[in-house]
Amino acid sequence: MNKVYDAIVVGGGHNGLVAACYLAKAGKKVLVLEKRHEFGGATKSSYAFEGVAAKISRYSYLVALLPDQIIQDLDLEFQTLSRTVSSYTPSDSTGVLINRIFDEDSSKSIEQIAGDKSEALAWREFYSRIAKVAELLAPTMLEPLKGEGEIKKLIGPTLWSEFMDRPISESLNQNFKSDLIKGIVLTDGLIGTFASATERLANICFLYHLIGNGTGEWKVPKGGMGALISALLQRARELGVELREGVEITRVSNSESGVMVESDKGELFDSKLVIAGCAPTVLAKISGLAAPKSRDGSQVKINMVLKRLPKLKSGIDPEIAFAGTFHIDESYSQLERAFQQAKSGEIPDVIPAEMYCHTLTDPSILSKEMHAAGNHTLTLFALHTPAPLFDKDHENAKAEVTKRILHGLNSYLAEPIEDLLLRDSSGRPCIEIKTPQELEAEIDLPRGNIFHADLSFPWKSEGEVGKWGVETSNERILLAGAGSKRGGGVSGIGGHNAAMAALERLEVIN
Ligand SMILES: Cc1cc2nc3c(=O)[nH]c(=O)nc-3n(C[C@H](O)[C@H](O)[C@H](O)COP(=O)(O)OP(=O)(O)OC[C@H]3O[C@@H](n4cnc5c(N)ncnc54)[C@H](O)[C@@H]3O)c2cc1C
Structure with a gap:
């Protein structure tokens, strides 16, 4: 234990790596410790x-x-591609197709x-109003937190x-008549949130x-x-970040030089600051800090590889139907009913879900042979x-749950999805299902919560302290992960903001 780091990052998900890169770019000595034998957390391929x-x-x-x-600040070699279709929602023998550019x-x-x-007009107007909010709010995400009053004035x-x-239900009921259209809009308010x-x-x-x-474009x-993680790892190495995988941190405590970090194998690391890329509940366990109260994760994720895309009962070309987000049983009333059933401890009889096909927009994740054979991922x-159901x-x-989800999907297909699953080299169908509990076991998402903790509005409410939304009650420990304020999802925002707060603290400490 002879080296004192400026910052030790606990957890090598994308946010932890973003924080490490910003700090190293500013000339700081940084070590990232990742529990698993692979970096990336929930951002893996x-x-x-x-x-x-x-x-x-x-x-x-x-x-x-x-x-x-x-991406620009860190000079990352990472690209995202636009989809041609925003969403397709099958309904009986027809469906709603919304192109990315609303036409x-x-x-x-x-x-x-x-x-x-009037419904299409209402759609246009509703999305132009929220687009205005997006335009005003997005630039604030990488700045010190503004107060609620300031944001209210801005918007x-x-x-x-x-x-x-007002609850989003009020706006939906006021603006739209169709149960299905209301549901399509509402899904963005429910993904990852029970x-x-x-x-x-x-x-x-x-x-x-x-x-x-x-813009809100997905x-x-x-x-x-995983390409994001590869780009971040490459940059981190170039910047001189020390990266170690297979090191689980079991204790974080104050030390003479700042903070001491201990691994499951008894290794000790000394640092001026600790930046937690792990979830706040994980941090609470290893540091004794208070954990936020959050809802459980409430999603099941299914990955499939198909011989080819399925035909649909509505007759739409599958290459169009699956090019955007494919909504299954997500009308407003279906969403509400499923929520109430799950809340009362029952598995919803109809499980709302959505699906997307990566390989229609980006076939590069398949081998040339698979692409040529018409194979696709879903x-x-x-x-x-939610987790309590399991x-x-x-x-x-x-x-x-799997049976009900596949039944829901199949009700819109002209052929059962099971018949189209590719087989692996041992003859097993290429389908994997992840419950909230399995997400916790595999990547430490607390009770499967994909955002680490409940999301909160991206500004400071009255009485709330902290300049960047990453602070904890220990001034040597900062949060960088999705559970920091403004951190949910694949955004790097938690990592960026933790690095900014850390640089300010290091100025004072040094
Ligand atoms: C099924 C699913 C689908 C999702 N879909 C999307 C999507 O399409 N778009 C989107 O924007 N977001 C999506 N999300 C959410 C998003 O993936 C996460 O919010 C985000 O990736 C979290 O990143 P992170 O770097 O903050 O934390 P994580 O990715 O959770 O990384 C934390 C890291 O900390 C490590 N760790 C934990 N404990 C310790 C310890 N004690 N010592 C050392 N290391 C430790 C973990 O192993 C992990 O690598 C999805 C999440 C899931 C699960």
């Missing part, structure tokens, strides 16, 4: 199926929140489902009232899903999510399947 040359984004899959500024065809598609022209009273003050449309948490989740880079990471994210009898609950 993996060959999930034996002998199958498809490198899938195993957990997170789309990028919107990562500011271009971080006449998108309008007609909405009109045909809603039965009149103006009308938009504030619609998107922050909430009803009437709860404030849905407003917060909605906001995060629509403000990324000032893009496909070229080469898969990623499904099911909502309202607590008692994990395996049976998992089997039942």
